[in-house]
Amino acid sequence: MTVIDDPRYQAHLHQGGGHPKSQPPNAMGRGEKLSFCIVKYIFFGFNVFIWFLGCGVLSLGVWLHVNRGPYMSLVPAYSFLSASSLCITAGCIILIVGFLGCCGAFLENQCMLIGYFVLVLLIFTLEVTAGTLGIVKQNEMREVLKEEFLISIQQDYHPEVKDQNKDNWRSVMNSLQKELHCCGINNYTDWYYVSAWPNEERVPDSCCVRSLDLCGQLDKSYWYNRGCLEEIEYWFIRNMYVLGVVGITVAVIQILAMVAAIILFCYLRSRKYLL
Known part of the structure; x- marks a missing residue:
């Protein structure tokens, strides 16, 4: 008597056990689903923090721009490098990154996750380029x-001239x-050589x-x-050591964020093909 004719095997089929090899080859196991959930919620929580950080940086930039305190650019010819302009620009970028990350993870949206990956990769590339040019x-x-x-x-x-800038x-x-x-x-x-006191040796x-x-x-x-x-x-x-540690930490966080986005994207894509 063959294995197929065995009554115990037939009873197993009638109870819904099925053939041991009848499972789809790409079926996700519980371990993979658990790993996906862990990555998803850590990624979501991280980007919620990023979003609030963006709100804070943007608010600081707006406050500096409105108050025009002693934080404007040291070089008036490069006013776009003022503290307020840099904070507003950085705040907007951080807000967009956080929004894409939060929505991409929560809604399990592949397009948002790819957009998140591309934007973080672009920022990372610009940082590396700026750092390299700064050194060279x-x-x-x-x-x-x-x-x-x-x-x-x-x-x-001009201490005597009343001009806001x-x-x-x-x-x-x-x-x-x-x-x-x-x-x-x-x-x-x-x-x-200051025009406010010409030909006077004073400071x-x-x-x-x-x-x-x-x-x-x-x-x-x-x-x-x-x-x-x-x-x-x-x-x-x-402060080179501190600046180096901060730079490396930011780079590692950005790389991990991109890896997490790709992991989520690949899982969602594979699950889509199984449906």
């Missing part, structure tokens, strides 16, 4: 920024000199080592000797 072209960038700084000092620093820029420059303990771009002599009071009234018109021994551009470079060198 750092000398050229330094000279351009130094030239723009000097022009701004000579033309836009110039007031904001002056506040930024004074704050920078106080915080970094520096004076001018190269050194304090940069202030000798703003924010250049003074000690806070005294009209100390910018006193002897040079009261002023900081180092230029602010040099101090900014030292700041980046001192």
Whole structure:
């Protein structure tokens, strides 16, 4: 008697057991479904956080733009690099990324997941490109920024002139000199050519080592000797480790987000073919 003629096998078929090889070859097991659910909800929660982060960054940018506090661009010629413009742009991009991720995971929408992957990949590529250009072209960038700084000092620093943009820029420059303990771009002599006090060897009071009234018109021994551009470079060198860790962390998070989006997309696509 063959296995097929065995009464126990026939009873198994009548009870709905079916042939052991009758399952579709691409059928998803419970383990795969569980893995999909775990990835889906972690991905969804992460992008909810990203969406709220985007709201916060966008709100900060709008607040800076409205108030125009001491956070505007140090280089008026490149106003698009102001803190408010950068925050608004970054906030909008983060909002879009978070929205696509949340909706793509919650609705299990393949198009949104692909859009999410493409957008994050584009951002990642731009970051790598910008970082590479920043390293390769750092000398050229330094000279351009130094030239723009000097022009701004000579033309836009007018304590007596009531102009909102110039007031904001002056506040930024004074704050920078106080915080970094520096004076001018190269050194304090940069202030000798300011149109506000032509042919006078004086500096703003924010250049003074000690806070005294009209100390910018006193002897040079009261002023900081180092230029602010040099101090900014030292700041980046001192914080290179922290900046590197932050950059690597952001890159890893972006890569994991892209991998998760592809995993969800592939699962949804394979499940679609099984229906």
